[in-house]
């Protein structure tokens with residue numbers, strides 16, 4: 412999906428081992444097999460509902476920082492899309508689990524979710540546009556790759572099919588390709604220090620993707 416010689420190709424290569432660790436997490440293996448326990452998936456959906464709100468805010472900040480109308484439209488539409496997913500996919504599962512909206516809102520962010528959303532907020536507010544895009548990119552790209560991978564090996568009658576279809580779908584993959592292209596364009600004109608800051612942000616976000624899934628598998632809560 413990446414542009415040859417651009418930031419995205421370099422970022423993908425630098426983080427290939429980390430991506431493989433994400434792809435092979437027990438959470439994702441069991442999600443594909445349809446054997447993931449309901450309490451683990453429920454933990455994930457609740458935390459992901461919180462995550463999507465923060466991610467939408469970060470996208471709106473990226474839209475505000477965009478240097479052209481294309482970027483502004485792209486990221487404000489993506490912010491809108493994140494909320495639509497939150498309402499339909501996550502709302503559907505929360506209904507199924509019998510978790511009312513006010514109950515969901517009262518459930519605190521897990522340590523991993525708190526860390527990831529705080530990182531995204533801090534980056535989106537404080538860093539220049541290319542670094543903000545680099546921090547946002549793994550959220551798109553890792554999900555596109557994991558979505559494809561799980562879709563390709565998912566067991567029939569999977570209880571998590573709606574999740575799998577969302578991230579293996581064509582609309583989603585088109586938005587991922589657009590996010591990669593825009594990030595590569597933003598990276599093309601930056602100085603070496605900013606490019607390294609982009610790499611640091613990309614890697615940190617990818618690590619936090621791993622931690623997010625791992626924390627759901629461990630039903631992570633605050634130790635004190």
Ligand SMILES: Cc1ncc(C[n+]2csc(CCO)c2C)c(N)n1
Pocket residue numbers: 459462463466489490492493496549550551552554620623
């Ligand atoms: C922890 C976590 N990381 C990434 C995604 C995927 N995702 C969330 S918002 C968005 C873009 C706009 O819809 C994408 C691709 C997720 N659901 N949860």
